[in-house]
Every structure is written in C-alpha cells, then in structure tokens.
Amino acid sequence: GQSLEQPSEVTAVEGAIVQINCTYQTSGFYGLSWYQQHDGGAPTFLSYNALDGLEETGRFSSFLSRSDSYGYLLLQELQMKDSASYFCAVRGGSSASKIIFGSGTRLSIRP
Amino acid sequence: GAVVSQHPSWVICKSGTSVKIECRSLDFQATTMFWYRQFPKQSLMLMATSNEGSKATYEQGVEKDKFLINHASLTLSTLTVTSAHPEDSSFYICSARDGTGVGNQPQHFGDGTRLSIL
Numbered sequence: 001g002q003s004l005e006q007p008s009e010v011t012a013v014e015g016a017i018v019q020i021n022c023t024y025q026t027s028g029f030y031g032l033s034w035y036q037q038h039d040g041g042a043p044t045f046l047s048y049n050a051l052d053g054l055e056e057t058g059r060f061s062s063f064l065s066r067s068d069s070y071g072y073l074l075l076q077e078l079q080m081k082d083s084a085s086y087f088c089a090v091r092g093g094s095s096a097s098k099i100i101f102g103s104g105t106r107l108s109i110r111p
Numbered sequence: 112g113a114v115v116s117q118h119p120s121w122v123i124c125k126s127g128t129s130v131k132i133e134c135r136s137l138d139f140q141a142t143t144m145f146w147y148r149q150f151p152k153q154s155l156m157l158m159a160t161s162n163e164g165s166k167a168t169y170e171q172g173v174e175k176d177k178f179l180i181n182h183a184s185l186t187l188s189t190l191t192v193t194s195a196h197p198e199d200s201s202f203y204i205c206s207a208r209d210g211t212g213v214g215n216q217p218q219h220f221g222d223g224t225r226l227s228i229l
Contacts, residue, residue, distance in 0.1 A: 033218075042204055042220040043155065087154060098145070099206075099218055101155045 002026040004102030006088055011108045012078055020073045020105045022088035030091040032064050032071045033099065038084045046073070046086075075107075083109045114138060115207050117221025125229055126197060132190045132224045134161075134205030140185035141207035145218070146178075149202040161188040195228045202226075 004024045012018040024032065031050040035043040047055055049064035049071060061074040075082055088102040114137040122130055134144055142163045147155040159180055160168040167180035177199075179191040188207075192199055204223040 042223045044220070045218065098157065098160060100157060101147075103154045106152075 002090055002100045004088055004090060004100070006086075006102045006105045008103065009106045009108070011110060013110050014078055014080060016078050017074065017076045018078060018107065020075075020086050020088075020107070022071050022073075022102055024069050024071075024088070024090050024102075026069075026090050026100075029066065029069075032062075033089045033091065034060075034062055034073045035087045035089060035101070036084050037087065037104070043087065078109050080109050080111070083107060115205065115219045115221045117205050117224055119224060120222060121225045121227075123227045123229065124195065127194055128228075130192045130195055130226060132192075132203055132205070132226075134188045134190070134207070134221050136186045136207045136209075136219075139207075139209040141188075141209070142185060144182060144188040144205055144207045146180065146188075146190050147204045147206065149204060149223075151202075155204060158190075161190075163188075192226065195226070197228045200226055200228045 006022045031048055033048045034046040036046050037043045046060055047057055047062040049055055049062050052064055052066055054061055054063045059076045064071040085104045085106050087104045089099045091099050116135045116137050118133045144161040146158045148158050149155045157170050158173045161180045161182040163182045163185050169175045177193055182188040202223050202225050204220055206218040206220045208218050
C-alpha cells in the first residue's frame with residue numbers, strides 16, 4: 001500500500017519562506033505531486049516531480065529525492081492568500097493513474 | 112485549460128434518500144475518473160476509480176452497494192449515495208486526468224459536493 005507523512009500544521013510570517021516536507025512509502029512510484037486547498041474549496045494542482053531535483057514555478061518550488069522517498073514544497077515571499085492546506089500526493093501502486101493524498105499540512109500566515 | 116464540472120455543489124436531504132452527484136469533463140475525454148471523500152480538516156480519501164464502459168474499482172473499506180458509480184460516457188461519471196444517513200455527510204470530490212499513460216498531466220478536480228444528511 002501507500003502512505004505519506006507530512007506535518008499537520010505550519011505557521012509562518014508574511015514575506016518569509018516556508019518548507020513543507022513529505023515522506024512517502026509506495027509500491028510502484030510514478031511521481032510526487034503537491035496540491036493546495038483553501039477552506040471549502042477543491043484542491044488545485046501546484047507541482048509534479050517525477051525525477052530527482054528541484055522544480056520551480058514562480059514563488060513555489062518542489063523537490064524530490066527518490067532514493068530517500070522524500071520531497072518538499074518550498075513557498076517563498078509568503079502572502080496572506082497562501083494560507084491554506086497543502087497536500088503531497090503520490091501516483092503509484094498498481095495503477096499509475098491513481099493518486100493517493102497525504103494527510104495535509106495546514107499553513108497559517110501571520111502578518 | 113481542462114475543466115471538470117461537478118454538480119450539485121451542495122445538497123441537504125433527509126436520511127434514507129439517495130443522492131446522485133455528477134462529474135463531467137468539459138473539454139477533454141476522461142476514460143478514468145476518481146471519486147474522493149473528505150471529512151472536515153482531513154485529507155482526501157480515494158473511494159473508487161470510475162472506468163468508462165466497465166465496473167468501478169473500489170478502495171478497501173468502501174461499500175460498492177452504498178456508493179454506486181456509473182461511467183456511462185467519456186465525459187460523465189456519476190456517484191449515487193444510496194439510502195444516505197447522517198454519517199455519509201461529507202465533501203465529495205471527483206477528478207479526472209487529461210491524457211493517458213504515465214506523465215505529468217495533473218488531475219483536474221471538480222469543485223466538490225457538500226452533502227448534508229439530516
């Protein structure tokens with residue numbers, strides 16, 4: 001089966017940088033994704049890493065180390081609107097199209 | 112970009128009622144769609160994989176007779192919660208992926224359906 005671990009809550013200051021870590025266990029790994037979800041809304045896709053290394057998209061970056069079964073999401077120049085839940089998710093198992101989500105990290109931004 | 116439409120967005124109904132939720136891919140064909148359930152402050156739990164033209168694949172612990180899934184076309188999947196009870200109250204979200212095979216195409220999520228059973 002698959003399992004993912006990430007911190008339940010993180011608090012940061014507006015304008016700062018925050019890193020959200022994720023470790024995973026899965027059979028048949030095809031990539032690590034990150035999603036953002038605001039209260040009451042649906043998840044929105046942020047990034048995807050299939051290979052080791054850093055992927056940068058604007059203020060958000062995502063890193064993957066397959067040998068360590070570890071990845072992180074880096075958010076820079078934090079804004080109040082970044083307050084949300086962030087989920088790491090793995091595509092794996094017997095079906096590469098199935099995505100399993102981590103428990104989520106609640107990010108709170110303080111002025 | 113690719114859009115997934117989910118309807119209705121909010122349902123309140125009496126215990127014992129059956130509720131149908133629709134998930135449509137608006138500008139792409141989706142041979143596979145996914146149904147998730149999310150309780151407050153918890154993660155998305157995959158319930159089942161909806162396969163066009165064949166039976167859905169349910170995750171362990173999900174009652175297939177309780178949660179009926181039909182994927183009648185390449186753009187529509189429906190989830191019917193049969194004889195709903197208060198414990199079925201939750202946020203149900205569908206998703207679909209544009210394209211086939213292993214790649215970096217993201218899953219596109221519907222806006223979710225908030226189901227409240229009285």
